[in-house]
Amino acid sequence: MSTFADSAYKLAKEAKRTMEILAPYNEDLVRSICREIRFLCSLIDKIKADMKTELQQNPSAITTVLVHHLTVKRSKRVLMAYHRQRVNRIKQIIWDQGNVLSSDNRIALSGPEIDFAKDYSELMTSYKQNFMEIDLGGNGGIGLDPPDDLFIEVRVLKDAGEVQTEYGVLNLKRGSQFYVRRTDVESLIRSGYLKHV
Amino acid sequence: MDNNSTLNSSIHITQSSEALYETGLDDEFATDDVAEMTQIWINERNSPEILPYRRRLVEDLTELIEHQGMVAMEGLSENVDMRFRSMLYQTEMERIKFLIRNYLRTRLYKIEKYTTYLLNRPDVRERLSDKEYEYAQSYAELLEKHYSKSFLNTLPQSQQDVNEKINTLSSVSVPDEYSAVIVRGKEEQGMFELESRRQYEIRLSPESIYMVRYSDIKLLLEEGQVELI
Amino acid sequence: MALPQKIQRQFSPEEIQFIAGNEFISIIPNFTLDKMEFIQTSYGPFMPPLQAQVPLWLAVALKKNRKCSIVPPNWFTKDNLQALLQNEEDHDEFAKVPFHYMEIAHMLIEVAPDEIPDIEHIRKLLKDIRECRQRKTRDLLGKVDGTRLELHNMSRMELNEIRPLFSAAFNEMTKLQFLDNQDEVME
Numbered sequence: 001m002s003t004f005a006d007s008a009y010k011l012a013k014e015a016k017r018t019m020e021i022l023a024p025y026n027e028d029l030v031r032s033i034c035r036e037i038r039f040l041c042s043l044i045d046k047i048k049a050d051m052k053t054e055l056q057q058n059p060s061a062i063t064t065v066l067v068h069h070l071t072v073k074r075s076k077r078v079l080m081a082y083h084r085q086r087v088n089r090i091k092q093i094i095w096d097q098g099n100v101l102s103s104d105n106r107i108a109l110s111g112p113e114i115d116f117a118k119d120y121s122e123l124m125t126s127y128k129q130n131f132m133e134i135d136l137g138g139n140g141g142i143g144l145d146p147p148d149d150l151f152i153e154v155r156v157l158k159d160a161g162e163v164q165t166e167y168g169v170l171n172l173k174r175g176s177q178f179y180v181r182r183t184d185v186e187s188l189i190r191s192g193y194l195k196h197v
Numbered sequence: 198m199d200n201n202s203t204l205n206s207s208i209h210i211t212q213s214s215e216a217l218y219e220t221g222l223d224d225e226f227a228t229d230d231v232a233e234m235t236q237i238w239i240n241e242r243n244s245p246e247i248l249p250y251r252r253r254l255v256e257d258l259t260e261l262i263e264h265q266g267m268v269a270m271e272g273l274s275e276n277v278d279m280r281f282r283s284m285l286y287q288t289e290m291e292r293i294k295f296l297i298r299n300y301l302r303t304r305l306y307k308i309e310k311y312t313t314y315l316l317n318r319p320d321v322r323e324r325l326s327d328k329e330y331e332y333a334q335s336y337a338e339l340l341e342k343h344y345s346k347s348f349l350n351t352l353p354q355s356q357q358d359v360n361e362k363i364n365t366l367s368s369v370s371v372p373d374e375y376s377a378v379i380v381r382g383k384e385e386q387g388m389f390e391l392e393s394r395r396q397y398e399i400r401l402s403p404e405s406i407y408m409v410r411y412s413d414i415k416l417l418l419e420e421g422q423v424e425l426i
Numbered sequence: 427m428a429l430p431q432k433i434q435r436q437f438s439p440e441e442i443q444f445i446a447g448n449e450f451i452s453i454i455p456n457f458t459l460d461k462m463e464f465i466q467t468s469y470g471p472f473m474p475p476l477q478a479q480v481p482l483w484l485a486v487a488l489k490k491n492r493k494c495s496i497v498p499p500n501w502f503t504k505d506n507l508q509a510l511l512q513n514e515e516d517h518d519e520f521a522k523v524p525f526h527y528m529e530i531a532h533m534l535i536e537v538a539p540d541e542i543p544d545i546e547h548i549r550k551l552l553k554d555i556r557e558c559r560q561r562k563t564r565d566l567l568g569k570v571d572g573t574r575l576e577l578h579n580m581s582r583m584e585l586n587e588i589r590p591l592f593s594a595a596f597n598e599m600t601k602l603q604f605l606d607n608q609d610e611v612m613e
Contacts, residue, residue, distance in 0.1 A: 111346075116340075134298050146295050242433075289483075
């Protein structure tokens with residue numbers, strides 16, 4: 001009887017182990033748990049059908065039905081938890097990195113998960129359209145950290161041509177000074193074109 | 198909204214050290230949307246359930262940001278002075294955008310966590326904006342579709358219900374209204390008896406900070422008499 | 427997730443710092459600038475050498491761009507912090523402190539170390555005050571009983587720090603009370 005719950009137990013353990021990462025979808029385990037559930041349900045149905053034809057209630061049959069029933073419920077809970085945990089992971093990657101469908105990640109996802117990722121991305125994008133001015137971030141864009149050290153004054157040390165920033169185009173001529181977003185010019189500072197004044 | 202609000206001009210010869218003991222949310226800021234948005238965001242982060250959507254606040258601030266954005270843009274191609282002012286305006290704008298962004302995403306998080314629960318409770322549903330409600334419905338659909346395709350469809354008919362009760366354990370996530378929150382009063386309002394434990398009282402005052410059950414102060418929060426920390 | 431794991435149960439230190447950015451502080455501008463219309467309110471005009479009261483976020487932006495010096499608040503002196511430490515050590519309750527004292531101190535030390543006399547002394551005092559208050563929070567944990575807990579005079583940063591542990595303890599006590607109540611009903 002307990003062997004029927006083995007697969008569910010294994011999946012539960014795997015879910016626990018892979019809480020922090022996106023492990024490959026365990027198609028085999030999921031399928032075998034579903035098979036078990038179907039099998040147990042058919043056992044239950046059979047016992048119930050048999051019971052109807054008997055003149056007395058068979059206590060041991062009732063117990064058997066109960067145990068099967070609880071096993072089914074437990075297996076279902078494990079399936080739900082496993083899938084829900086992965087869904088949360090997928091959502092997190094979509095918000096933080098945006099590349100859930102990169103080749104690395106794709107391998108780890110099941111077919112339905114790939115569909116979910118696409119659908120969820122679309123849903124998120126469509127909701128974000130209502131707040132373009134605010135920019136809700138996600139897809140590897142602006143995160144949820146508070147703004148910090150946004151703007152610095154820089155002097156141009158070497159001619160660097162034109163640079164596009166969110167607030168306009170800057171002509172980086174040697175000797176000129178600008179207030180710019182730090183993020184726009186970090187690499188230019190590092191490569192020596194600009195100096196933080 | 199009055200931009201040239203009653204805040205006194207910033208030229209003070211003497212510093213006020215008292216001011217540093219205040220929260221910065223005194224009476225002069227009665228129409229201070231930014232201060233209010235800040236506290237609304239803090240409340241939303243701390244509360245276990247989703248709070249009523251503050252449409253006017255979000256819309257007004259968004260409009261002000263749009264307008265200020267244009268002002269800031271104009272300053273870019275002018276002299277150093279203008280560019281500097283523009284930079285300061287942008288700094289403030291980013292702060293307000295952060296508030297609204299974090300507020301909206303916090304609510305999305307709760308909507309995703311408690312989708313089924315809130316779609317089935319009209320009193321909770323009405324705390325959502327129209328867009329949020331649409332989002333909740335779409336999310337519920339796509340989640341159900343996903344579970345069906347992943348495993349539910351392969352199970353016998355009788356087992357295909359996602360939301361079921363097993364004894365008293367429901368698989369539907371519900372906000373825990375008994376969870377702890379940290380709270381203080383916004384004004385001196387005397388003593389207040391706790392719902393759940395009648396012999397216990399708290400003092401409603403900005404000086405008095407408590408950890409209590411959310412359910413005990415839920416109504417006070419709704420009425421704006423307390424704030425979460 | 428729309429909200430990352432690390433901030434689902436508490437604020438990040440950066441967020442607490444952000445909130446503290448709304449506190450007011452005095453600056454001495456070293457430039458002249460006309461009145462500015464911000465979204466929240468207007469500030470300025472700035473006319474050296476007159477002091478101005480501005481929110482911390484603005485003071486920090488100005489200071490980082492070398493446009494002002496910051497005037498540390500009254501409480502942020504060696505003597506006053508010494509008195510505060512004494513006060514903390516002499517009493518079991520938390521001494522009254524500015525609600526954002528840690529964040530303000532942190533920002534001042536970070537952006538204006540040159541404007542703080544006795545900075546090393548002050549750093550040490552802040553550390554001692556913090557530790558003394560931390561000892562008090564440890565004692566506080568024992569008082570959690572699931573009804574209500576007094577947290578008067580704790581600062582926002584400290585409240586945020588104790589939140590996960592204390593909430594968990596509080597919620598446990600709440601559950602136990604429910605079980606007790608059920609037992610009573612059964613009897």
